[in-house]
Amino acid sequence: MSLAKRFPKIAPACSLGLQAKRRLAWHLDSKRYAHRRVSDLLPVTIFRHQSLLIRKLGSTDLRLQRNKITNLRLASRHINSVTIRPHETFSLWKLVGRPTKNKGYVEGLLLANGEVTSGIGGGLCQMANLLHWMFLHTPLIVTERFHHGFDAFPDSGRTVPFGTGATLFYNYVDLQCYNPTDQTFQISVWVTDQHLKGEIRSEKDIPERYHINERDHRYLRRKIDGKNFRANRIFRERRDTKTGQPLGEELIMDNFCEMKYEPPADAAVEMI
Numbered sequence: 001m002s003l004a005k006r007f008p009k010i011a012p013a014c015s016l017g018l019q020a021k022r023r024l025a026w027h028l029d030s031k032r033y034a035h036r037r038v039s040d041l042l043p044v045t046i047f048r049h050q051s052l053l054i055r056k057l058g059s060t061d062l063r064l065q066r067n068k069i070t071n072l073r074l075a076s077r078h079i080n081s082v083t084i085r086p087h088e089t090f091s092l093w094k095l096v097g098r099p100t101k102n103k104g105y106v107e108g109l110l111l112a113n114g115e116v117t118s119g120i121g122g123g124l125c126q127m128a129n130l131l132h133w134m135f136l137h138t139p140l141i142v143t144e145r146f147h148h149g150f151d152a153f154p155d156s157g158r159t160v161p162f163g164t165g166a167t168l169f170y171n172y173v174d175l176q177c178y179n180p181t182d183q184t185f186q187i188s189v190w191v192t193d194q195h196l197k198g199e200i201r202s203e204k205d206i207p208e209r210y211h212i213n214e215r216d217h218r219y220l221r222r223k224i225d226g227k228n229f230r231a232n233r234i235f236r237e238r239r240d241t242k243t244g245q246p247l248g249e250e251l252i253m254d255n256f257c258e259m260k261y262e263p264p265a266d267a268a269v270e271m272i
Contacts, residue, residue: 018172026094034088034179035095037081042186042201047137050195051130056156060109060116068108068123071099072196075127076189083186084179089143090187092128093171099124111167116152116260121170126196127189128166128175134200135177136164136236136252137210140185144176150258151230161214163232163255181206208247211237219263220270228259229272 026033053072054065078095099105099121108122125148135142148167155162166175179185188199217232234253239246263269
């Protein structure tokens with residue numbers, strides 16, 4: 001357990017220290033971080049995805065979801081059209097910066113310290129979720145990604161496997177990926193009336209395609225206290241772009257976390 005969790009009163013000081021450490025790292029190695037934008041879209045779409053802006057999230061205030069759209073629009077302006085050149089690293093927070101009221105960010109939904117709450121800039125995790133899912137379908141290597149400590153809501157409107165999202169906290173809980181290839185990739189993200197949409201593009205196609213598969217999904221209940229948990233394993237399969245032939249598979253996530261809702265009525269629940 002971290003010192004901040006053991007001693008909550010020092011948590012703000014710990015947070016400030018971690019933020020300062022991250023800013024120093026950005027300053028000392030600024031050239032390796034992606035920052036250039038290309039106004040014209042690169043010609044080849046490698047992968048695209050979209051996610052609903054408004055979903056049924058238990059009894060949460062719908063106002064927070066509407067506010068989230070404002071926050072996503074602001075953040076997307078800093079990310080859209082950014083290129084990740086060979087041997088560069090994409091950092092969400094380095095591009096977006098601190099989300100503050102003065103910049104136009106508003107109160108949105110936050111998941112923090114095991115609770116559903118709200119705060120300025122809330123909802124940006126949806127951007128991290130979208131980007132992380134797209135990165136998994138490219139040769140880009142995810143070098144920094146943090147998962148949520150709990151699963152807050154049932155699967156209403158969820159289109160990707162449980163456990164593949166990413167959480168954020170400025171600036172040291174980040175989403176980063178590295179480009180190990182010899183070609184440039186470009187991120188395109190935008191907000192419509194109903195969706196957050198995104199594409200990963202490049203100047204040429206890639207030799208492999210990536211397919212994400214979920215296995216061993218299960219619901220569990222702990223006997224000692226009745227708490228519910230959810231688990232699965234996520235695999236990434238590589239296939240030849242031209243022939244479709246499989247080239248290999250790897251386990252990329254082994255998820256286990258507490259649920260803040262009851263399992264579906266028709267689901268089998270394993271006692272642990």
